[in-house]
Amino acid sequence: xxxxxxxxxxxxxxxxxxxxxxxxxxxxxxxxxxxxxxxxxxxxxxxxxxxxxxxxxxxxxxxxxxxxxxxxxxxxxxxxxxxxxxxxxxxxxxxxxxxxxxxxxxxxxxxxxxxxxxxxxxxxxxxxxxxxxxxxxxxxxxxxxxxxxxxxxxxxxxxxxxxxxxxxxxxxxxxxxxxxxxxxxxxxxxxxxxxxxxxxxxxxxxxxxxxxxxxxxxxxxxxxxxxxxxxxxxxxxxxxxxxxxxxxxxxxxxxxxxxxxxxxxxxxxxxxxxxxxxxxxxxxxxxxxxxxxxxxxxxxxxxxxxxxxxxxxxxxxxxxxxxxxxxxxxxxxxxxxxxxxxxxxxxxxxxxxxxxxxxxxxxxxxxxxxxxxxxxxxxxxxxxxxxxxxxxxxxxxxxxxxxxxxxxxxxxxxxxxxxxxxxxxxxxxxxxxxxxxxxxxxxxxxxxxxxxxxxxxxxxxxxxx
Numbered sequence: 001x002x003x004x005x006x007x008x009x010x011x012x013x014x015x016x017x018x019x020x021x022x023x024x025x026x027x028x029x030x031x032x033x034x035x036x037x038x039x040x041x042x043x044x045x046x047x048x049x050x051x052x053x054x055x056x057x058x059x060x061x062x063x064x065x066x067x068x069x070x071x072x073x074x075x076x077x078x079x080x081x082x083x084x085x086x087x088x089x090x091x092x093x094x095x096x097x098x099x100x101x102x103x104x105x106x107x108x109x110x111x112x113x114x115x116x117x118x119x120x121x122x123x124x125x126x127x128x129x130x131x132x133x134x135x136x137x138x139x140x141x142x143x144x145x146x147x148x149x150x151x152x153x154x155x156x157x158x159x160x161x162x163x164x165x166x167x168x169x170x171x172x173x174x175x176x177x178x179x180x181x182x183x184x185x186x187x188x189x190x191x192x193x194x195x196x197x198x199x200x201x202x203x204x205x206x207x208x209x210x211x212x213x214x215x216x217x218x219x220x221x222x223x224x225x226x227x228x229x230x231x232x233x234x235x236x237x238x239x240x241x242x243x244x245x246x247x248x249x250x251x252x253x254x255x256x257x258x259x260x261x262x263x264x265x266x267x268x269x270x271x272x273x274x275x276x277x278x279x280x281x282x283x284x285x286x287x288x289x290x291x292x293x294x295x296x297x298x299x300x301x302x303x304x305x306x307x308x309x310x311x312x313x314x315x316x317x318x319x320x321x322x323x324x325x326x327x328x329x330x331x332x333x334x335x336x337x338x339x340x341x342x343x344x345x346x347x348x349x350x351x352x353x354x355x356x357x358x359x360x361x362x363x364x365x366x367x368x369x370x371x372x373x374x375x376x377x378x379x380x381x382x383x384x385x386x387x388x389x390x391x392x393x394x395x396x397x398x399x400x401x402x403x404x405x406x407x408x409x410x411x412x413x414x415x416x417x418x419x420x421x422x423x424x425x426x427x428x429x430x431x432x433x434x435x436x437x438x439x440x441x442x443x444x445x446x447x448x449x450x451x452x453x454x455x456x457x458x459x460x461x462x463x464x465x
Contacts (some may be wrong), residue, residue, distance in 0.1 A: 003066060010087045011281040014385075017132075019283065022161055022162075023100070023159065023160070023161055023162065023410065023411065023412065024186075024284055024412075024413075025099065025100065026097050026098065026099055026100075027097065027099075027100075027159050027164065027414075027415055028095055028096075028097055028414045028415070028433045029095065029096050029097070029098060029106070029411060029412070029414070029416075029417065030093045030094075030095050030414055030415070030417070030428070030429035030432060030433065031083065031085050031093055031095070031096065031106075031415065031417055031419065032085075032090075032093040032418040032419065032424060032425055032429070033085040033086055033087065033089070033090060033093070033094075033419070033420065034088065034089070034180070034201065034418045034419060034420030034421060034422045035088060035110055035177060035201055035419060035420035036088060036201070036420075037088065037110050037111055038087050038088060039082055039084075039110065039111050039112075040084070040085040040108060040109070040110050040111075040419055040420075041082040041083060041085065041108065041109050041113055041114070042082075042083045042096075042106055042107065042108050042226045043055075043056070043081055043082060043083065043107040043108070043109075043114060043116070043336055044056040044083070044096065044098060044104065044105070044106050044107075045105050045107065045116075045135060045137065046101035046102060046103055046104025046365075047101060047102045047104070048099065048100075048101065048102075048106065048130070048340075049100050049101070049102055049160060052129060052130040052131050053066075053130030053131075053133050053134070053135055053441045054099075054101055054104075054130055055076070055081055055130075055135065056081065056083070056098060056114070057080060057081060057361070058079060058080055058081055058082055058083055058084075060083055060094070060095070060096030060097065061096065061097050063099075063129065063130075064076070064080060064081055065128055065129070066118065066126070066128050066129070066130060066133060067128075067135070068126060068128075068344070069118045069119070069120045069126065069132075069133055070120065071120070072117075072119045072120070073117045073118075073119065073136060073449065074117060074118045074119070075115060075116075075117050075118075076115075076116045076117065076118060078113040078114070078116075078430055079113075080111045080254065081116065083096060083421065084112070085108075088420075089316065090428075091425075091428050091430065092432060093416075093423055093425065093428055093429060093432055095429075095433060096149075097326035098159065100159050100161065101157075101158065101160075101162050102158050102160060103156075103158065104156065104157050104158060104159070105137075105154045105155065105156050105157075105169075106139075106154060106155050106157070106178065106179075106417050107138065107152060107153070108152065108153060108154065108179065108324065108417075109150055109151060109152040109420045110151040110152070110176075110177050110419075111149050111150075111151060113275075114138050114147050114150065114152055115138075115146050115147055116135060116136065116137060116138075117135075117136035117155070118133050118134070118135060118136065119133070119134045119136060120132060120133065120134075121133060121134055121324055130464050133307050136465050138150075138152060140172050140173045140234065140236055140240050141236070141240050141243045141247065142244075142247075143242040143244075143367055144188070147234060149226045149227065149228070150376040151175065151176050151177055151233065152171070152175065152177070153175040153177050153178065153179060154169060155167065155168055155169050155179050155181060155417055157171040157415070159412070159415075162410060163408055163409060163410045163412075164183065164408065164409050164412040164415055165265070165406065165407075165408045166181055166403060166406065167181075167231070167385075167388040167405055167406045167407075168172040168181060168198055168382075168387065168388050168405035168406075169388050170181075170221060170237065170387055170388055170389050170405075171237060171239070171388060171389065171390060171391055172236070172237055172239075172240050172394070173234045173235060173237060173240060174199070174204065174205055174208050174231065174234060174235045174237075174378060175205060175233070175234040175437045176201070176202050176205050176232075176234065177201060177202075177419060177420055177421075178198035178199040178200070178204055178205075178420065178421040179198050179417055179418060179419055179420070179421060180195065180196060180197045180198040180200065180416075180417075180418040180421050180422060180423065180424050180425060180426035181194075181195065181196045181198075181405070181406075181407045181411050181415075181416065181417060181418075181424070182194060182196075182407065182414075182415075182416035182418070182429070183195075183407045183408075183409045183414070184412070184413045184416070184426060184429060184430055184433070185409050185411050185412060185413055186411040186412070186413045187235050187411070188413075193426055194407040194408075194409065195407070195423075195424055196386050196405045196406065196407055196425075197382075197383040197384070197421065197422065197423060197424075197435075198229045198382070198383070198384070198405075198418070198420075198421035199381055199382055199383070199421050199424070200422070201421055201422070201445055204381055204421065205234070206232075206233065206381075206409075207377070208235050208374075208377050208378065208381055209223050209232055209235060210382070211373075211374065211377040211381075212235065212374070212377060215373040215377075218238075218241075218252050218253050218256070219238075219295075219374070221241060221252065222235050222236045222237070222238065222241050222374060223235055224236060224442070229404060231406075232276040232359070234256050234403070235374070237316070237374055237389065237390070238253060238312070238372065238374050239313075239316040239317045239390070241253075242312070242313045242316060242317075246313075249426065250357045250460045252314070253312040253313065253316075255312070256312040257310070257311065257315055257354065257370060258309075258311075259353075259370065260357070260370045261309050261310060261354070264354075265288050265293070265295065265309055266286055266288075268286065268288050268295060269288040269290065269298070271287075272285045272286065272287055272445070273287065273295070273348055274286075274288040274351055275297065275350075277345045277346065277349075279345055281299045281300060281342055281345065282367045284298065284299055284300070284302060284346065285297065285298070286346075289306075292306070293308070294306040294307060294308055295307040295308075295350075296343075297346055299342055300348075301338075303335075303339045303342055303458050304337065305339065305342060305343045305346060305452060306322075307322040307323075307346075307347065307350060308321065308322045309322070310322050310323065310350075310351075310354065315351060315372070316355070316372065316390065317391070318347075318352075318355075318390060318391040318392050318459055319391065320349035320450040322347070323347045323350070323351050324359065325340060325343065325344065326340075326343075348392045348395060349392075349395060351390075351391070351392050352390075352392040352393070352395040353393075355371075355372040355375055355390050355393075356369065356371070356372070356375070357371040357372075358371075361401050361403060364376070364379070365379075372389070372390065374389060375387070375390055375393065379403060382405060385403055386403065386404065386405040387404070387405045388404050388405045388406065389401070394406055413433065414429050414430060414433045418428045
């Protein structure tokens with residue numbers, strides 16, 4: 001039987017956003033090919049900081065210019081945005097330049113190009129620069145997607161006026177082709193470089209598949225095989241798999257966490273649950289209300305938030321059920337916004353704890369058999385245990401105990417993505433960046449605005465449970 005949750009987290013992995021800190025307005029990205037294939041493509045998508053759609057053109061130094069879009073699923077010609085990488089192991093990696101972006105991804109594909117599509121947004125005028133358009137991306141949860149059986153993956157990042165923050169992103173899938181990340185800072189000192197090494201090409205996927213088979217049950221159903229030859233193409237995260245199952249009106253992981261969550265709720269009906277928000281709310285107490293059965297927290301400002309028992313799907317997504325944000329009115333008050341932020345802060349810590357089911361890093365995923373086995377095997381098979389397997393995987397007690405596969409810098413000079421995993425080539429990236437400079441074509445919009453959160457929970461702080 002699972003043991004009740006007792007976890008201690010205190011610090012955040014997020015680099016502090018100092019008001020006097022300003023990043024360069026553009027950033028050089030070095031794209032390295034560590035795969036065995038000479039046919040590898042990269043694609044860069046995201047949002048400008050004023051909320052417009054951004055797609056980098058194949059030239060690598062200009063934004064894609066959009067034609068008028070009048071119908072859904074209007075294709076973007078692949079050759080317009082596919083950035084070919086140089087040969088495997090090349091000492092001259094491909095370099096591109098981007099403006100500040102939020103919620104951005106660097107996609108990559110091996111042996112074939114990916115296809116992206118555009119949809120018009122009702123009621124929003126199109127300006128040829130991304131306004132009024134929505135991007136339809138490759139999907140891991142739609143087996144009718146033209147990209148579904150291709151070999152592809154992505155990493156995620158935000159580059160704003162405060163910092164570059166990136167993660168290796170296995171929140172959706174583990175593919176045959178992983179990626180490694182690196183950052184060269186403007187100090188130019190090698191000791192200031194940062195690196196997160198990805199899994200081995202193909203070998204990492206094979207290990208994850210083998211261990212999920214050993215876990216049994218619905219965990220084996222995360223493995224995706226190509227229909228034509230039965231070869232494994234990827235492993236879906238449990239969140240992706242649940243989304244796909246629900247679309248098919250199938251059941252996956254139904255009731256999986258129920259017994260464990262009941263034990264947690266029973267425990268904290270009798271004693272206080274202490275959560276360190278590492279924010280202005282400080283350490284807050286939670287207890288399950290005997291009348292409502294809701295886990296209830298009150299801040300030092302007497303703000304009250306409640307959480308119902310989450311399902312397995314809620315735990316994997318970290319954003320549904322009790323972890324969802326209630327809608328706010330357009331004219332929300334500061335008090336309403338503060339309660340929303342308080343709820344998000346505490347909810348992130350609860351969701352992380354329920355995914356990990358362990359007290360210390362040494363016991364993550366080990367204290368009982370009911371746990372997020374996908375996240376367990378991702379970390380177990382990632383170099384130094386650094387992965388990013390669910391939306392709040394950057395929650396940690398201290399930076400030393402950070403298990404998330406992330407890099408962050410307030411003064412980035414070069415952002416390195418090594419497609420295929422393995423070590424990044426800092427020397428080659430620095431040499432190419434110095435040779436090409438970091439100028440960006442004027443068609444790339446540069447917008448100053450406040451920081452926005454990326455897709456993958458980059459602002460999750462630590463907590464004490």
